[in-house]
Amino acid sequence: MAKTKDQDVPGVKAYDGPAGGWGALGAVARAIKDQMAIAEDTRALLRMNQPAGFDCPGCAWPDPKHTSSFEFCENGAKAVSWETTSKRTTPEFFVAHTVAELWTWSDYALEDEGRLTHPMAYDRATDRYLPVSWDDAFRRIGETLQGYDDPDVVEFYTSGRTSNEAAFLYQIFVREYGTNNFPDCSNMCHEATSVGLPVSIGVGKGTVTLEDFDLCDAIFCIGHNPGTNHPRMLTTLREAAKRGVPIVVFNPLRERGLERFAxxxxxxxxxxxxxxxxxxxxxxxxxxxxxxxxxxMMKALLAADAAAIAAGGDSLLDRAFIAEHTTGFKALAADLETVSWEVIEAQSGLPRAAIESAAQVYAAAKNVIICYGMGLTQHLHGTSNVQQLANLLLLRGNIGRPGAGICPLRGHSNVQGDRTVGITEIPSDGLLNAIQQIFGFDPPRGKGHNAVESIQAICEGRSKAIICLGGNLAVAMSDPEAVFAGMRKLDLAVHIATKLNRSHLLLARESIILPCLGRTEIDIQETGAQSVTVEDSMSMVHASRGTLPPASDQLRSEPAIVAGLALATLPGTKVDWAGLVADYARIRDKIEAVYPDFHDFNARIATPGGFRLTVAASDRKWLTPSGKANFLVCAGVEEDPRASGAGALRLTTIRSHDQYNTTIYGLNDRYRGITGRRDVIFLNQQDLAALGLSHGDRIDIETVAEGEDRPRVLHGMTAVAHDIAAGSAAAYYPEANGLVALGQYDERSGTPAYKSIPVTIRRAA
Known part of the structure; x- marks a missing residue:
């Protein structure tokens, strides 16, 4: 962190250590001490990401085939301690606190009260949540849902922590109800991958396995921060670095996890x-x-290729691969001719020499893996970002061979799996036909709502109810002022959750909280203890089995809750909900029947480490209309002209080291030197000086969204001089979400542009 003057800024101090190391172990110890009560709880950490244990409820980085004595990271330990906490949010807690009071609490304080223990329904007369029986809760929800003539007035949200079994049942319930309204957390993170890659390479997933990292000759890390968001990846990067593999990073902020790791x-x-x-x-x-x-990089590669051929050498491109497996190369080359280095330098903020140097590393390596995160997808043109990355890989045949490929880094542990088993607002005919054949009802065929469309429908009064299978949707979304107002106009809001969060306090005419088991807890059904399954970022599917006693005897599993909702809502249902929930192996049989790629599902998850789903592009089978991978042209290089004027900056939202998505574990961001606060904005020292500001000054951040007259302002932030690219700024998510208008999203994927907000900055009044 830059030091600009001899001034102490409270809670801001440079961090000089590596990622990991003793700092990480100390943080694990503090999390355990603060949340966990008994030795059995702490021993549960040793069963995380183990073949007979439970999958980490945090990130989706895959497990190695040969696990060590512990396969968890600092933030994984925080996630588990946060879930296995000894703290409880009981009916007595709700008696003591009105919703009006709870609204004044911080998001951290709300979740820090601990695990929800009983079903609760809001009572307007007392402004309190009161306990309700499961049967009564299901009855009230079912009656409301049955009362709508049009099923499309209900939204059904899904969190990426939901298991394959729960997600599959959920989409069957919702489609039997009659809608494809499936807003989910993927809409807000990697939808650009799910939308963009199928057009490029025929599949909306990454093409690499963990073993490919042992065979690669270069790794490019773009727009992600493994030290905080997927720390177990650091072990893989460390191993590659120690064997001499060049690791090239493109990122606005210098993140400690990408610099050095202990x-x-x-x-x-x-x-x-x-x-x-x-x-x-x-x-x-x-x-x-x-x-x-x-x-x-592609322009430099094509120029170097032409020079090599002119000198009598070999082509730097894989021309045989391009000829056999791709279309669109000539159009791409023509587009690259039209863009000047002057424009490239101005828009990237990098000198030509730096970009050419990266291209040289790429050209010199036989096998290249490119990893990317939401720093690439949460933009106005996030889909184009992903497709240009695919173009780069295709030029040298770096998709579909060992040690090479594209690696999108998913967030939640099963966000990819939920989509695989049917959580999508745009279902294929194949999926719908299979559902009709297996379950005996005709599912709806029209497109449903994604996350942004759902919120727009709620705000406009077109949608009347929402069921949330996990998550904190209202806080995760852009434009909280509009979202909060819309949520308060609903007839019904149902939240299936482990902990209290702010979305639960946005009161509909009827609001109900249904407490569920966490992934760490034993799930007992009619046939005994159950396992669920998840899919990681590399398409590996494996089992997860909780080992701890439930936080309350009133908790139910997510599959059981979904079945209860279905039975209360669909009196003529054609699905044997009770039979499926009695034994989750039966759910997996149905998944296998609908999705043949899950063949021998129950047998294959019995194998330690599970199995990999088919990723056709990994075998150079291109499931595109042309049967080939496609080079795709993106017009221009400018993200948003509004961030190009004098004094204008482009702001990205970021996560602190003490959070996971909207869950705030604490108020520290160790690797960036922040302690006990989140009201900061990271700025380049040159930009601060040009604005007449200094490190530690109180500032306001302003933006004017397209089509809006009234500016959006984030007041009273503290400027922190930081090692960030000039012309850039960074502030914490979700605190900065108010700067993103609901209509500010990638039109192709629907993903809000959290990471490219044109702003101006001024001294606070």
Whole structure:
């Protein structure tokens, strides 16, 4: 962190250590001490990500085939301690606190009260949630849903922590009810991947396996922060770095996890206070400058290729692959001719030499993996970002062979799996036909609502009710002022959750909270203890079995709750809900019947590590209309002209090291040097000076969304001089969501542009 003057800013101090190391172990110890009560709870950490244990409820990084004695990271331990906490949010808690009072609490304080223990229904007369029986809760929900003539007035949200079994049952219930309204967390994170890659390579998933990282010759890390958001990836990057693999980073902020890492499992590094350098080159691209970088690299590669051929050498492109497996190369090459280096440098914020250097690393490596996160997808043109990345890989045949491919880094542990088993607002005919054949009802055929469309329908009064299978939708969405007002106009809001959050306090005419089991807890059904399954970022499906006693004897599993909702809502249902919930193996049989790629599902998850679903592009089978991978042209390189004027900056939202999505574990961001606060904005020192501001000044951040006259302002933030690309700024999510208008999203994927907000900054009044 830059030091600009001798001034102490409370809660801001440079962090000089590596990612991981003793700092990570200390944070784990503090999380355990603060949340967990008994030794059995702490021993549960040793069963996380193990073949006979439970899957981490945090990130979706895959498990190695040969697990060590512990396969969890600092933030995974925080996620587990947050779920297995000894703290309880009981009916007595709700008696003591009105909803009006709870609304004044911080998001951290709400969740820190602990696990929900009983079904609760809001009572307007007392402004309190009161306990309700499961039967009464289901009856009230079912009566409301049955009362609508049009099923499309109900929205059904899904969190990415939902298991395959619960998600599959949920989509069957909702489609039997009669709608395809499936807003889900994927709409807000990697929808650009799900939409963009099928057009490029025929599948909306990554093409690599964890073993490919052992075979690659170069890794590019773009728009992600593994030290905070998927820390177990650091072990993989460390191993690659130690064997000499160049790791090239493009990221606006210098993130400690991409600079150096001390592996807690390495006695030598821990005892010597040593660490392993990760990035061999770190290029701080300006926020929103990704397409410019990718076009620059491809332009440099084509120029070097032409020069090599002119000198009598071999082509740098894989021309045999291009000829056999792709279409659109000539159009791409023509587009690259039209963009100048002057424009590329201005939009990327990087000198030509840096981009050409990265292209040289790419050209020199036989097998390349490119990893990317939401720093690439949550943009106005996030789908184009992903497709240009695919173009770069296709030029040298780096998709569909060992040690090479594209690696989107998913967030929640089963956000990819939920989509695989049917949580989508745009179902294929194949899915709907299979549902009709297997379950005996005709599912709806029209497109449903994604997350943005759902909120728009709620705000406009077209949607009347919402069921949320996990998550904190209202806080996760952009434009909280509009979202909160819309949610309060609903007839019914149902939240299936483990902990209290702010969305539960946005009161509909009738609001009900249904407490569910966490992934760490034993799930007993009629046939005994059950396992669920999840799919990681690399299409591996494996079992997860909780080992701890439930936080309350009133908790029900997500599959059981979905079945209860279905039975209360669909009096003539054609589905044997009770039979399916009695034994989750029966749910997996139905998944297999609808999705043949899950063949021998129950047998294959009995194998430690599970199995990999088919990813056709990994075998160079392109499920596109042409039967080939497609080079796709993106017009121009500018993300948003409004961020190009004098004094204008482009702001990205970021997660702190003490949070996971909207869940705030604490108020520290260790690797960025922030302690006890979240009201900061990270700025380049040159930008601060140009604005006449200094490190520690109180500032306001303003933006004017397209089509709006009234500016959106984030008041009273503290400016922190930081190692961030010039022309860029960063503030915490979800606090900065108010700067993103509901209509500010990628039109192709529907993903809100959380990471490319044109702003101006001024001293606070």
């Amino acid at each position: 592996a807690p499992q390495s006695p030598l590094e821990m005892l010597t206070l040593g660490s392993t350098p990760i990035a061999s080159a770190y290029h701080q691209v300006k926020v929103g400058g990704d397409v410019a970088v990718f076009k620059g």
